[in-house]
Amino acid sequence: MRAVAAVVPRRQVSNYSLAAFSEDEKNKLVSTLGIENRRVAEPAQCASDLCYAAAKKVIARLNWKPEEIEALFFVTQTPDHILPGNSTQLQHRLGLSEQCAAFDINQGCAGYVYGLSMAASFISATKAKKVLLLVGDTITKLVSPGDKSLEPIFADAGTATALVYNDEADQMHFNLETIGREYEAIIVKEGASRYPGINADAARLSMKGLDVFNFSIQRVAPHAEALLQKASCDKQQVDAFVFHQANKLILESIGKKMNISPDKMPMSLQHYGNTNGATIPLTLAHNFGGQVFKDKNVLMCGFGVGLSIASCLVRMKETIFEPVTEI
Amino acid sequence: MTSIDLSDFVILVKNQFSEEIRDDINEQTDFKALKEWSSLQTIIVVNEIHKHYNVILNSDDFSAAQNLGQLYEIVESRHI
Numbered sequence: 001m002r003a004v005a006a007v008v009p010r011r012q013v014s015n016y017s018l019a020a021f022s023e024d025e026k027n028k029l030v031s032t033l034g035i036e037n038r039r040v041a042e043p044a045q046c047a048s049d050l051c052y053a054a055a056k057k058v059i060a061r062l063n064w065k066p067e068e069i070e071a072l073f074f075v076t077q078t079p080d081h082i083l084p085g086n087s088t089q090l091q092h093r094l095g096l097s098e099q100c101a102a103f104d105i106n107q108g109c110a111g112y113v114y115g116l117s118m119a120a121s122f123i124s125a126t127k128a129k130k131v132l133l134l135v136g137d138t139i140t141k142l143v144s145p146g147d148k149s150l151e152p153i154f155a156d157a158g159t160a161t162a163l164v165y166n167d168e169a170d171q172m173h174f175n176l177e178t179i180g181r182e183y184e185a186i187i188v189k190e191g192a193s194r195y196p197g198i199n200a201d202a203a204r205l206s207m208k209g210l211d212v213f214n215f216s217i218q219r220v221a222p223h224a225e226a227l228l229q230k231a232s233c234d235k236q237q238v239d240a241f242v243f244h245q246a247n248k249l250i251l252e253s254i255g256k257k258m259n260i261s262p263d264k265m266p267m268s269l270q271h272y273g274n275t276n277g278a279t280i281p282l283t284l285a286h287n288f289g290g291q292v293f294k295d296k297n298v299l300m301c302g303f304g305v306g307l308s309i310a311s312c313l314v315r316m317k318e319t320i321f322e323p324v325t326e327i
Numbered sequence: 328m329t330s331i332d333l334s335d336f337v338i339l340v341k342n343q344f345s346e347e348i349r350d351d352i353n354e355q356t357d358f359k360a361l362k363e364w365s366s367l368q369t370i371i372v373v374n375e376i377h378k379h380y381n382v383i384l385n386s387d388d389f390s391a392a393q394n395l396g397q398l399y400e401i402v403e404s405r406h407i
Contacts, residue, residue: 025365032371033367148366149367208386209369210370210389211385213374214383217383218383249371253374253377
């Protein structure tokens, strides 16, 4: 991993301003979920726009020539169109070569790690020298206005991660899990082939909040522990544990179960909410923007839509984090 | 198996509600009928019960329990 950048929409919404809640409810909401502000895309602003801006940042920061990039991976659940996926559009928009491979991955909260695993596998198999991983969503467009369960949680962001082939890089360790029997726990049921739907309101996000909460507090910590065991890595050797920013209660529970010191568990939830697959790189950019990680072990773990859990342990040899910017 | 004290359980749950209504909550309370009951409140209560008793409650449990005493019985039956 050579560089990470994150871009958020300029429009900021405070959870203290939500009209559907009383003052007491708002206070409880913010203190419990840990989400105070969220960034919400304008109607004309898509995940592709946010990721495009993030990609431009990493390309400029690394002085890459766009034509040198051999593959582009785009992870989103809010693509511009049903087809084609965003990756082909971005290949053109970023001025990448027509010899560049373009992949689209439909993954949610675990999407960043899934994307990393696929990009890393591609690099390992093809020895591609420069690869871009774009992960972003405008998930707020799927939330019904005034939905008291979901509106205070979700927000929008786009990210870009630059990956390079390095013969001497340490192995990246992955642990990927799928609990497909719970596929309806977080779902946009209508609007695609199974239930085409008749209007935009029929294609909204729904979430079985208690089921997802229970899944998260029961499955994520053992999953991450299993990764460490698989990688023969002691917890003390990990410099940062970066988890999907679901909500404060879930993150506190995971931290406590794994006995992780809070200073090793960076957060971005308070400022940016839950941005689906983008939370992990956004958290990295928010906490470490302007820094370069040299020889640091970072555990990243996403969990949610699917239901899926994906974690990886990466030794960052020299990884640049750009500060979060807005467009 | 260690048993859970009913009054401790009621105090734990009632402390998750605002001070204005706490004193009115007891084992007979139909907690789901309380004005403050919501999806967020459910998660707060589930989280506290999990932290204190290591018991997970799901939506079926909340459908089955008509009052706090019945919720206590479910938790007590699973507590190790």
